[in-house]
Amino acid sequence: MLAPRRFLPSIASLRALEALDRLGSATAVAEELNQTQSAVSRQLQALETQLGTALIIRDRKKMRLTPAAQDYVTEVRAALQKIAQASVKLQVNPEGGSLNLAILPTFGMRWLVPRLADFARLHPEVTINMATRLERFNFAQEPFDAAIHYGKPDWPGTGYLRLLDEQVLPVCAPGLIAGETIAHPRDLLSFPLLQIQTRPYAWGQWFASYGVQAQGITGTLYDQFSTITQVAIHGLGIALLPDYLAQPELQSGRLVAAYGTATRSLGSYYLIWPQEKSRNKSLRLFRDWLAGQVELEDGLPR
Incomplete structure (x- = not known):
């Protein structure tokens, strides 16, 4: 059951308040929302009346939100974003069954995408929309x-x-x-060691796994494995690559192992989802399908 009407302001008034927080003036809000300034002012006044509290400090021609209103608009902005996301999903796939997925660019393209044809064959009713993200994000603020x-x-x-x-x-x-002559892992310290932004301690962990204390490892820094792979291919240094990514280049001869065989790193790849989305049908189908892919992967020699 929804809250009483007095606690559910109109979307128009909430959009006006959110825009005022970002833009700082009723004139700018009116321009963004394609309304008159007087219409914006009426919406803001109606919102204050409905909530029974002052939201805006009016100082001559300037307007700014009260501290309480600033906290309020933070939650309102997240709610408006969720409504917009739901509307986009409905418009893109009116029959339902879409899944918005954030992927790591290289892992997504080299491991996930080649397998997606199987998912599409099994579940043609589900549309998967993908976008890349390298860093963590807040699910409440991302679509x-x-x-x-x-x-x-x-x-x-x-x-x-x-x-x-x-x-x-x-x-x-x-x-x-x-x-x-590379007879020991410490011999790699005399070569340029290429660094990946998302694994700042990778080289230190790799050396430590062989009992080598390597302090202050330096080298050029890259943000994606696809880039660092090309840099290594062109002879600019040694890269520490995931085996699934290195294997095709090793088979082609463009890269060679600088030392040893593949070793376990400290991290793993995960599918992560907000708890409130756990019952989402499209997510459940995708998650169950991925679990099957993982079982096949775990059964392969590495």
């Missing part, structure tokens, strides 16, 4: 139902499914180590 995440399943208020553990391997162009 996503779920996300592919690397690290640990420690997002508050979420459920998760482990997809696979990450195994990494130091790789480089053949010419970079031609004629060099």
